[in-house]
Each structure stands twice: as structure tokens, then as C-alpha cells.
Amino acid sequence: MPTPPARPKLLLFDVNETLLDMSKLQQAVNQEFNSEFAFKQWFSLLLQYSLVDTVTQAYHDFKQIGDAALDMLAQSLGQPARPATRKQELLTLIAELPPHPDVVEGLTMLQQAGFRMVTLTNSPGSTLRKQIAYAGLTSFFEQLLSIDDVKRYKPHPDTYLTACQQLGVVPADALLVAAHGWDTGGALRAGLQAAFVARPGQATYPLAPAPTYTGPTLSDIAGQLVGH
Incomplete structure (x- = not known):
């Protein structure tokens, strides 16, 4: 034993x-980008690039990387980048779960x-x-x-x-x-x-x-x- x-x-x-x-944030991101996979893709980007920062000895806080990941998500989906105010509205939801x-x-x-x-x-x-x-x-x-x-x-x-x-x-x-x-x-x-x-x-x-x-x-x- x-x-x-x-x-x-x-x-x-x-x-x-x-x-x-995180369902509330998931629904908001999916709706914003009109894709049922948008949130999962965004959250994966957030985790991936936080590790890129760590491995390359850089540092941006999670909110900064989350903002950048929204831009990357839009680009990967062939959509226009969202205005800073809209990104802020989405990211604020992470504190309201x-x-x-x-x-x-x-x-x-x-x-x-x-x-x-x-x-x-x-x-x-x-x-x-x-x-x-x-x-x-x-x-x-x-x-x-x-x-x-x-x-x-x-x-x-x-x-x-x-x-x-x-x-x-x-x-x-x-x-x-x-x-x-x-x-x-x-x-x-x-x-x-x-x-x-x-x-x-x-x-x-x-x-x-x-x-x-x-x-x-x-x-x-x-x-x-x-x-x-």
C-alpha cells in the first residue's frame, strides 16, 4: 500500500x-465576437502569452495581456480590433463573477x-x-x-x-x-x-x-x- x-x-x-x-464573461466574449469558441480561444491566448512573458523574462499584468489577447483574437477571426473602451467593459467582467x-x-x-x-x-x-x-x-x-x-x-x-x-x-x-x-x-x-x-x-x-x-x-x- x-x-x-x-x-x-x-x-x-x-x-x-x-x-x-466564468460563464458570464464567456457569454459576453462569445457574443462580442459572434463565435461559440471565442472565449476559449481568448483565454488560451491569455495563458499562452503570460507564459511567453515568463519564459522571455518580460512582465505585463494579466489585465494587459488580456487586452492584447482580445486584439489577437479579433485579428485571428478576421474582425476589426475593438475600441479600448469596449475591451475595458469586457475585461471588467472578470471582477464580477x-x-x-x-x-x-x-x-x-x-x-x-x-x-x-x-x-x-x-x-x-x-x-x-x-x-x-x-x-x-x-x-x-x-x-x-x-x-x-x-x-x-x-x-x-x-x-x-x-x-x-x-x-x-x-x-x-x-x-x-x-x-x-x-x-x-x-x-x-x-x-x-x-x-x-x-x-x-x-x-x-x-x-x-x-x-x-x-x-x-x-x-x-x-x-x-x-x-x-
Whole structure:
């Protein structure tokens, strides 16, 4: 029998798609560009070029890259670039997203079980604070951490290791909760534990280590952690 993982002392939560339901933004982007795939293409560009910045040792915040990705999306679809004011209207929606239906229950279970919880997101700190306040989740988290200070995007190992260092926890005692295979893979490669929330349309990366925990909802993940 394999040795069960140590009970984590710190839980790090990804925010976009993991905690927050991005359907409202998805519908707005798809409608704006008259394509049912526009949002997925835009979000993929946002992630891709955040990693381009990290690999090439440049840095623009997530909002700047999101703006540029809207221009790239328009160009790839053969459409005119949107005015700055329209792009701003679309990007503002990222701070006005509700939590997934299972999130409050899952966070409540974990909070009542005594887990330390913080966020760790690629969004800028100012956006993150608006997101968590809008979703009514502020009271669950000890700190709201962004990659802003490190200026390297997840899944660069420095993002996870710096968060652990700031909170006085060794990587093996920290667990990242995310709905993205690239994020759980990054955390595991950095020596953390990871829980994959299998949101619809998401998948783990087969060439990365398997997540420590996997479940369809945050409540399911919480049940596994609390029962550990």
C-alpha cells in the first residue's frame, strides 16, 4: 500500500475557473465576437502569452495581456480590433463573477476543519481583491496572494515556492487546489501536493505527476481532505 500523503498545513487556491464561474464573461466574449469558441480561444491566448512573458523574462499584468489577447483574437477571426473602451467593459467582467455552486460549502468544510487557506492567482492583486469581495469569499482566506510580487506566472515554480516561503510552510506541507492540469502539474513539480477539481471541460496533464487528490467539486475535495 502506498503511504498516504501528509495532511497539508496550508491550502493554496487558484481563483479563475477553480473558485469562480466564468460563464458570464464567456457569454459576453462569445457574443462580442459572434463565435461559440471565442472565449476559449481568448483565454488560451491569455495563458499562452503570460507564459511567453515568463519564459522571455518580460512582465505585463494579466489585465494587459488580456487586452492584447482580445486584439489577437479579433485579428485571428478576421474582425476589426475593438475600441479600448469596449475591451475595458469586457475585461471588467472578470471582477464580477459568482462562485461555483459548490465553493461556499467546500470552503466552509475546510475552514471548520481548521485548514489555513490563501489564494494564489495569476490575476493582479487589485483585480483579485475585487473578485473575492464580489463573490463573497473574503472571510475564508488568511491572505489573497497574486503572482504580482514574483512577476512570474504560474506554473513557474517560483510562484508556488515564494507563497510557501511567505507563509512559513515547507512545500510538501502545502497543497494547491486548481481546476487546471497545468497548475496542478506545476505545483507538483515544485514539490507541493495538489488537488484537481475536475470542472467540466478541464483535464489533467498526462505527462505531469498525478494529482494527490481529484474530485468533481470543491466539496468532494474538501471531504477527502477533512476525512484524511
